[in-house]
Amino acid sequence: MIIIIYIWKGYPAGGYFLDDGMDACRRSSFSCIIDAKEDDRRRTIMTTIMTIFTGGTIGSRNTGGAIQVNDSGSYALIDKYTASPLKRDVRLETAQPLNILSENLVPGDWDKLIQAIGSLDFAQYAGIIVTHGSDTLAYTAAMLSFVFAHTPVPIILVASGNPLDDPRSNGLSNFAGAVDYILGGQPPGVFVIYRNDRGESVVYLGTRISQALPFTDQFDCPYGVPYGVMEDGVFKPDRHRLNPSPEELRAHAKQPMQSADGLQLGSDVLYIRPFPGIDYSHYHFSSHAPKAVLHDLYHSGTASVSGQARHSVLAFAEYCREQGVDLYLCPLKDGSGALYASSLKLIEAGVTFIERMSVEAALMKLIFAYSRFDSRAQVREYVLDETVFFEHIGP
CATH class of the missing domain: 3.40.50.1170 (L-asparaginase, N-terminal domain)
Structure with a gap:
């Protein structure tokens, strides 16, 4: 039996x-x-x-x-x-x-x-x-x-x-x-x-x-x-x-597993997906702001940097800075390679890219980090520099 x-x-x-x-x-x-x-x-x-x-x-x-x-x-x-x-x-x-x-x-x-x-x-x-x-x-x-x-x-x-x-x-x-x-x-x-x-x-x-x-x-x-x-x-x-x-x-x-005791995940990250004609003026953070925004990109690692402010992620990035909201852009396959002019403009403007990571993993890593850490510096280091479970793909 x-x-x-x-x-x-x-x-x-x-x-x-x-x-x-x-x-x-x-x-x-x-x-x-x-x-x-x-x-x-x-x-x-x-x-x-x-x-x-x-x-x-x-x-x-x-x-x-x-x-x-x-x-x-x-x-x-x-x-x-x-x-x-x-x-x-x-x-x-x-x-x-x-x-x-x-x-x-x-x-x-x-x-x-x-x-x-x-x-x-x-x-x-x-x-x-x-x-x-x-x-x-x-x-x-x-x-x-x-x-x-x-x-x-x-x-x-x-x-x-x-x-x-x-x-x-x-x-x-x-x-x-x-x-x-x-x-x-x-x-x-x-x-x-x-x-x-x-x-x-x-x-x-x-x-x-x-x-x-x-x-x-x-x-x-x-x-x-x-x-x-x-x-x-x-x-x-x-x-x-x-x-x-x-x-x-x-x-x-074989490395020690960290305790999850007391962890409470929040809803403090906003996810935005680009499309032609996206109007960033619809996003108002003055009354209720997220801690961070994860902005998706087109497959080539780009988003609109149009001269019209309400359609430009550059203007949206400046608005996020004014409101004290962290802005991350993802996915970008490899920032060290040749990039489109629009991506270069975003990098020159100081916008933070999350490289070599799927947008699903990046979004979850951000939610986890903002729930776990108190300072923006800790969040940034954890999300960008630490590889936790093989989320960074490639060299």
Whole structure:
């Protein structure tokens, strides 16, 4: 008999017992009579993984054409996993600090998730899996990368493009890939595993995954270089020159992990995306100003420096200075190379660029830094000069 047990956090205790002759698992109460010695022996030899549910499509059900989180939807993932041929000999513990659709996520929800992870005794687990909605997956992956940069075990985020009962769903495959990565003894760190529309189970570094694209619902990463893929349950790293090696990840994890106790993430960073004709006069900071603005750039590292002040980021930069608001521009691939005249004007004007970093990672790093540090100098040094979890890409 194979025993797969998981602990219900905040729910009635329950477990799964799989017999060789059974096609599906049977839920049973821990009040059932179990051979204590056999159970203890199983616990000592089985790897334990913590699964943290937060809601999202992977924890939702389609009811009457409306996809909504469901109280039992998240735990249905465990049902499907333990009844599938993808299951492994593993002990799963669970917790559910959140149960929301990820588009509704706010910084206070990150605080709850971070507290749930930070309160764990990492020595008791081979890894941690976080189920999440796909809409804000890239943001949470980056945030957890900065908070748990030196995690001694893999922290893997997984999502689903469709509810689990939908035959198009990749949620079970993504979860199984995360379990296989952990059981394979792969390097620690924060990752996302997501099976794309080509059937590839792609492994992304938490600071190097871009938001899913509209219409295709597919994720991407800077330069199109993911960290690797899962093939037949085995992790295959992409040893591209832009990627850290597994050895670098293991060395990184040996550094002390900072405590997240008392961390409260704020909403003090405003994100602006450029478009032709953007009118900066619509932004008024006199009554309620952010601590900082992250201004996105076109793919060539440019934004409008038009002579018309209300359409020029140069004039907006001056307005931010007058209001005491820090302004950062991102992404810029490499400021040491040849740049367009508009970018050079911005540099000459003293505007701060965040180089070699995705805008998702930059935004999360700024939010984390302004929540953690008191002085602008500390924020600037942390964001621009410190590489926390491989967010700086290239030389």
